[in-house]
Amino acid sequence: MNCPRCDQPLGPRVAGFATRPAGEEYVHCWYRCEPCGHYVRDTVVDRFSGDTDRFVDVVQDELGTRTIGLIAQCPAPLDDKCRCLVHSTVGVGW
Numbered sequence: 001m002n003c004p005r006c007d008q009p010l011g012p013r014v015a016g017f018a019t020r021p022a023g024e025e026y027v028h029c030w031y032r033c034e035p036c037g038h039y040v041r042d043t044v045v046d047r048f049s050g051d052t053d054r055f056v057d058v059v060q061d062e063l064g065t066r067t068i069g070l071i072a073q074c075p076a077p078l079d080d081k082c083r084c085l086v087h088s089t090v091g092v093g094w
């Protein structure tokens with residue numbers, strides 16, 4: 001995948017996070033774009049209806065660093081049933 005902002009190839013995944021806020025599963029994959037200094041968040045949503053949606057967002061450097069720092073505090077970031085503080089306080093929006 002290329003960065004949607006500068007169209008350069010992205011590096012390896014730097015973080016992943018799965019959450020299921022209302023019966024729909026959100027899986028976020030975070031990538032760092034070195035050439036433009038931003039993060040890219042690739043989100044797949046597994047809808048209750050069985051449909052799947054995908055969003056790719058460019059995230060500003062500071063917010064991305066903060067979010068990935070939060071994810072690192074969760075003992076099981078890819079477990080959508082995790083009940084840690086990060087999972088219970090973090091919304092879908094980020």
Ligand SMILES: [Zn+2]
Nearest residue numbers: 003006033036
């Ligand atoms: Zn970029």
Ligand SMILES: [Zn+2]
Nearest residue numbers: 074082084087
């Ligand atoms: Zn957790």
